[in-house]
Amino acid sequence: MIPRPFEYHAPASLPEALSLLNRYGDEAKLLAGGHSLLPMMKLRFAAPSHLIDLGRIGDLKGIRQVGDEIHIGAMTTENELIWSKLLAEKVPLLVEGARQISDPQVRYKGTIGGDISHGDPGNDHPALMLALGASFVASDAKGERVVPADGFFLGLYATGLQPGEIMTQIRIPIPAAGTGWCYAKLKRKTGDFAAAAAAVLLRLKGGSVEQASIALTNVGSTPLKARQAEDCLRGKRLDDAAIAQATRLAMAICEPAADQRGDAEYKTAMAGEMTRRALHTALSRAR
Amino acid sequence: MANTHKVAFKLNGRPVEVTVEPRELLIHTLRERLQQTGPHIGCETSHCGACTVDIDRMSVKSCTLLTVQCQGAEVLTIEGFEQGGRLHALQEAFTEEHALQCGYCTPGMITRAYRLLQEIPDPSEEEIRYWMAGNLCRCTGYQNIVKAVRSAAGKLAAKAA
Numbered sequence: 001m002i003p004r005p006f007e008y009h010a011p012a013s014l015p016e017a018l019s020l021l022n023r024y025g026d027e028a029k030l031l032a033g034g035h036s037l038l039p040m041m042k043l044r045f046a047a048p049s050h051l052i053d054l055g056r057i058g059d060l061k062g063i064r065q066v067g068d069e070i071h072i073g074a075m076t077t078e079n080e081l082i083w084s085k086l087l088a089e090k091v092p093l094l095v096e097g098a099r100q101i102s103d104p105q106v107r108y109k110g111t112i113g114g115d116i117s118h119g120d121p122g123n124d125h126p127a128l129m130l131a132l133g134a135s136f137v138a139s140d141a142k143g144e145r146v147v148p149a150d151g152f153f154l155g156l157y158a159t160g161l162q163p164g165e166i167m168t169q170i171r172i173p174i175p176a177a178g179t180g181w182c183y184a185k186l187k188r189k190t191g192d193f194a195a196a197a198a199a200v201l202l203r204l205k206g207g208s209v210e211q212a213s214i215a216l217t218n219v220g221s222t223p224l225k226a227r228q229a230e231d232c233l234r235g236k237r238l239d240d241a242a243i244a245q246a247t248r249l250a251m252a253i254c255e256p257a258a259d260q261r262g263d264a265e266y267k268t269a270m271a272g273e274m275t276r277r278a279l280h281t282a283l284s285r286a287r
Numbered sequence: 288m289a290n291t292h293k294v295a296f297k298l299n300g301r302p303v304e305v306t307v308e309p310r311e312l313l314i315h316t317l318r319e320r321l322q323q324t325g326p327h328i329g330c331e332t333s334h335c336g337a338c339t340v341d342i343d344r345m346s347v348k349s350c351t352l353l354t355v356q357c358q359g360a361e362v363l364t365i366e367g368f369e370q371g372g373r374l375h376a377l378q379e380a381f382t383e384e385h386a387l388q389c390g391y392c393t394p395g396m397i398t399r400a401y402r403l404l405q406e407i408p409d410p411s412e413e414e415i416r417y418w419m420a421g422n423l424c425r426c427t428g429y430q431n432i433v434k435a436v437r438s439a440a441g442k443l444a445a446k447a448a
Contacts (some may be wrong), residue, residue: 001331001332002310002312002315003310005290005308005309006309007290008309008353010355010356010358030355034352035351035354038352038353039332039333039351041310042331042332053355053356055356079345102347103336103421104346104403104419104420104421105339105342105348105399105421106333106421108345109345109351120391124437188422190420191420191421214292261345
């Protein structure tokens with residue numbers, strides 16, 4: 001399986017990449033880790049005339065703390081997220097999520113920015129970003145803007161990135177100390193997308209839920225924020241009845257597409273089960 | 288040929304240069320231009336890991352990488368493991384532990400295990416299973432593959448001591 005012919009560009013800087021993207025417009029695709037795009041090009045589902053490889057732009061990599069946020073370069077790989085001491089301490093939810101993405105080889109190449117901007121509801125970072133309340137930096141020739149993750153995912157392979165824009169950075173507010181977390185993912189085998197998955201952040205106060213954040217992967221054309229489930233938990237003790245109610249409300253917003261991973265009913269039930277497990281685990285980790 | 292690129296990289300310590308179309312995948316360059324037929328073409332869909340090679344200290348599926356992305360890279364294939372007529376500890380261990388049946392997945396398995404042991408020199412069985420999950424063995428000989436990686440870890444530790 002060989003892609004259709006294309007021209008290859010390997011810009012050394014962001015301005016150079018943006019100017020190539022401006023020049024070639026719709027005929028160009030950005031190459032990040034390539035582990036979503038190249039398989040699509042090999043199957044000829046995608047056939048860009050120009051491929052702009054972001055792999056030579058060092059500025060797009062790295063994980064650092066800036067005030068009360070973590071800033072992650074869009075070209076930072078999953079493997080770099082997994083081994084980051086800073087993330088393990090400040091945003092362990094992201095490390096737990098990255099560890100469950102695909103397989104080791106794919107994680108050496110796959111990038112957080114690529115995973116998010118691809119707009120595939122099967123990808124794991126979109127729901128993680130919704131749960132974390134992240135925002136994204138989109139750069140174009142004129143400058144940059146910061147876009148919240150909430151509202152960024154518009155549909156299948158459709159995001160809020162505008163033509164001519166490159167996602168350059170992911171910004172994550174550091175959850176308060178003592179926040180519980182969990183990414184619970186059901187997959188049939190290593191390397192598969194989730195049948196369903198749930199990302200949870202949980203803050204307790206005096207034994208009750210101060211704030212719960214719940215987002216779901218691959219049970220709709222976009223990742224889903226389970227707002228009603230979150231709201232129903234506020235101020236409550238997180239006992240089995242409260243978890244069961246939140247789980248029902250999370251299931252109510254699922255609209256999964258049937259495929260070889262299961263029918264809609266099964267996937268919805270599994271989204272509920274992943275929500276239940278993630279809440280339990282997050283509770284055990286919250287202080 | 289129109290639209291070709293010269294790509295220079297290190298292959299098993301030797302500098303090489305190839306002229307390729309941008310769409311050429313690394314696995315084809317390695318097998319067809321550079322006669323490194325150790326990395327195998329299994330699924331061609333980045334699932335099976337038979338084409339795994341080591342690039343700049345990363346295990347990579349060479350069916351999902353363009354050769355043009357390898358400009359300046361250091362590439363290691365199974366052909367680079369034997370040194371001075373001596374097999375690498377992983378190759379010895381795979382032989383001793385009967386960690387191959389048909390052998391098709393073996394070059395990818397060993398190349399992946401090599402990087403794993405660089406990163407985690409003394410992995411538990413659970414860690415081996417987690418970090419080797421990108422390589423499939425169609426004979427399902429995983430038990431002995433895990434044993435061989437454990438054994439190689441011991442051999443490498445003994446050598447380093």
